[in-house]
Amino acid sequence: MTGQRSTAQGGPAAWWRDAVIYQIYVRSFADGDGDGVGDLAGIRSRLPYLAGLGVDAVWITPWFDSPMADGGYDVADFRAIAPLFGTLAEAEALIGEAHDLGLRVILDIVPNHTSDRHRWFAAARDAGPGSPERARYWFRPGRGPGGEDPPNDWRSVFGGPAWTRLVGVDGAPEEWYLHLFAPEQPDLNWSHPQVRAEFESILRFWFDRGVDGFRVDVAHGLAKDPELPDLGAGPGGAPAPLVKPIEGEQGGGRDLAGRDLANHPHWDREEVHEVYRAWRRVADSYAPTPGGARMFVAEAWRVRPGGLARYLRADELDTAFNFDLARRPWRAGELRRGVQEHLAALRGVRATPTWVLSSHDLTRHVTRYGRTEGGVDVELGRRRARAAALLVLALPGSVYVYQGEELGLAEVEDLPEEALRDPMWRRSGGVLRGRDGCRVPLPWSAGGPALGFGAGAPWLPQPPEWAGLSVAVQDGDPDSTLRLYRSALRLRRSRPEFRRGELCWVDSPEGVLAFDRGAGLRCVVNLSPAPCPLPAGRRVLLSSGPVAAGVLPSDTAAWLAPAPAGDAPGGEPARL
Numbered sequence: 001m002t003g004q005r006s007t008a009q010g011g012p013a014a015w016w017r018d019a020v021i022y023q024i025y026v027r028s029f030a031d032g033d034g035d036g037v038g039d040l041a042g043i044r045s046r047l048p049y050l051a052g053l054g055v056d057a058v059w060i061t062p063w064f065d066s067p068m069a070d071g072g073y074d075v076a077d078f079r080a081i082a083p084l085f086g087t088l089a090e091a092e093a094l095i096g097e098a099h100d101l102g103l104r105v106i107l108d109i110v111p112n113h114t115s116d117r118h119r120w121f122a123a124a125r126d127a128g129p130g131s132p133e134r135a136r137y138w139f140r141p142g143r144g145p146g147g148e149d150p151p152n153d154w155r156s157v158f159g160g161p162a163w164t165r166l167v168g169v170d171g172a173p174e175e176w177y178l179h180l181f182a183p184e185q186p187d188l189n190w191s192h193p194q195v196r197a198e199f200e201s202i203l204r205f206w207f208d209r210g211v212d213g214f215r216v217d218v219a220h221g222l223a224k225d226p227e228l229p230d231l232g233a234g235p236g237g238a239p240a241p242l243v244k245p246i247e248g249e250q251g252g253g254r255d256l257a258g259r260d261l262a263n264h265p266h267w268d269r270e271e272v273h274e275v276y277r278a279w280r281r282v283a284d285s286y287a288p289t290p291g292g293a294r295m296f297v298a299e300a301w302r303v304r305p306g307g308l309a310r311y312l313r314a315d316e317l318d319t320a321f322n323f324d325l326a327r328r329p330w331r332a333g334e335l336r337r338g339v340q341e342h343l344a345a346l347r348g349v350r351a352t353p354t355w356v357l358s359s360h361d362l363t364r365h366v367t368r369y370g371r372t373e374g375g376v377d378v379e380l381g382r383r384r385a386r387a388a389a390l391l392v393l394a395l396p397g398s399v400y401v402y403q404g405e406e407l408g409l410a411e412v413e414d415l416p417e418e419a420l421r422d423p424m425w426r427r428s429g430g431v432l433r434g435r436d437g438c439r440v441p442l443p444w445s446a447g448g449p450a451l452g453f454g455a456g457a458p459w460l461p462q463p464p465e466w467a468g469l470s471v472a473v474q475d476g477d478p479d480s481t482l483r484l485y486r487s488a489l490r491l492r493r494s495r496p497e498f499r500r501g502e503l504c505w506v507d508s509p510e511g512v513l514a515f516d517r518g519a520g521l522r523c524v525v526n527l528s529p530a531p532c533p534l535p536a537g538r539r540v541l542l543s544s545g546p547v548a549a550g551v552l553p554s555d556t557a558a559w560l561a562p563a564p565a566g567d568a569p570g571g572e573p574a575r576l
């Protein structure tokens with residue numbers, strides 16, 4: 001459980017330890033060729049925007065060749081770019097251009113499964129039962145007299161059984177294969193040496209092209225109990241409930257069916273750690289770039305209590321997403337507990353904390369924070385989301401910003417059913433609408449066929465009111481959410497307290513969070529319904545909403561610095 005990172009593995013000052021990393025969901029960021037789907041040309045044209053926003057790195061969701069059954073998380077060829085998105089030459093140019101602008105590039109590796117169109121799966125399908133080609137996946141005969149029942153009772157995260165039965169060329173049903181996600185995403189067998197060697201080679205392929213790191217998709221899911229035992233029904237004999245993945249528990253110690261994660265047959269198994277030790281060796285075989293070695297961030301959200309730290313031992317991955325805050329309601333005690341628990345969970349491994357409010361899998365936090373008994377109050381949600389941004393950006397560690405979060409976008413909850421593309425919608429039999437509502441293409445300008453996203457009709461319709469939230473409109477409004485993020489990121493970069501200051505909680509009234517980062521910075525977040533007085537002797541560096549007469553309104557956050565002697569308490573924030 002312990003381990004001190006050596007300087008060769010990033011060191012205490014590695015770039016990612018306090019980075020702000022912007023998540024680009026390729027399909028929905030910017031469309032360069034006018035086909036209605038975001039692409040690499042679109043990203044390249046907007047890199048100056050990201051540099052101007054002040055983020056340190058971009059994480060690009062899978063851009064590899066894919067039939068797009070799950071938005072690109074079904075990869076057919078890890079060494080090629082999806083033609084829908086562009087070419088390898090464009091990817092190489094993008095990496096170089098990002099670097100020239102001072103932005104690091106993190107790719108999204110998907111090791112748990114391939115697409116069913118991957119050449120390995122095609123070979124496995126053709127080669128038949130018992131073949132070496134099938135050994136790279138999980139093929140098994142069915143149960144029951146005619147093999148008509150799945151080999152075990154595992155459930156797909158997207159709903160339904162985690163097994164699909166193949167049909168032979170003669171139309172006769174034959175073996176089943178395992179897929180913890182969609183049937184188009186067959187799970188790889190990570191006890192197979194070719195699987196391990198192939199992924200190490202893929203890492204090298206992209207490291208050779210200059211990428212600075214990888215997000216590791218489903219990092220906790222790679223290893224399976226080779227006996228493939230039944231899970232057993234959940235508590236009360238209920239099948240696994242259908243929930244949006246990742247809104248399930250993290251560190252709660254149970255899977256979605258309520259089964260204990262200790263010795264679970266497919267989540268968070270010990271064997272995965274050997275994979276990451278090998279990946280660390282691959283990353284460390286490259287000369288460090290200025291600011292640190294290449295990094296890995298784990299997506300591991302269903303692990304045993306305290307389990308995250310095991311992925312972050314000195315010879316494994318560098319950081320892991322912490323989805324805990326994104327699960328918690330807008331209440332001071334809850335958020336404070338979330339911060340403390342995450343910091344405590346990482347003690348002993350010296351890994352850097354991470355903070356996530358939204359992603360391509362989660363309901364946008366403007367909507368989460370705006371839910372009331374009468375529906376979603378978007379203005380309330382946006383006010384809280386702006387305050388939450390100042391909260392997480394003041395915490396020690398790195399922060400992930402999901403595209404559109406800097407515009408204060410809300411979830412689009414009224415997409416027409418015929419527009420929905422998430423496999424969860426179909427797999428749940430129309431019970432869950434899935435994740436499309438947070439994937440609607442970004443508004444860049446107030447007019448045009450797709451609000452500046454591209455020249456063609458966007459793959460998901462944008463709400464007309466997003467014209468007023470577009471980058472162009474917010475750019476010209478000093479009180480906009482975009483300008484707030486820019487100011488916050490500039491301050492975060494310029495003041496050393498954000499990198500070095502210890503987090504120290506400060507006594508505060510009920511419903512108010514207050515902490516110092518060293519002597520030079522205090523963050524105060526008022527989650528109570530009443531205004532709260534700001535401390536004397538400090539001036540406001542930045543606030544998420546208007547602050548007057550030394551009083552912080554409800555659902556507002558402020559960053560404070562010691563005031564020069566003689567200044568009035570609180571005071572107006574400086575314009576940045």
Ligand code: NOJ
Binds near residue numbers: 070
């Ligand atoms: C997690 C990704 O974030 C999600 O979008 C995807 O559907 C699953 N992994 C499967 O790859």
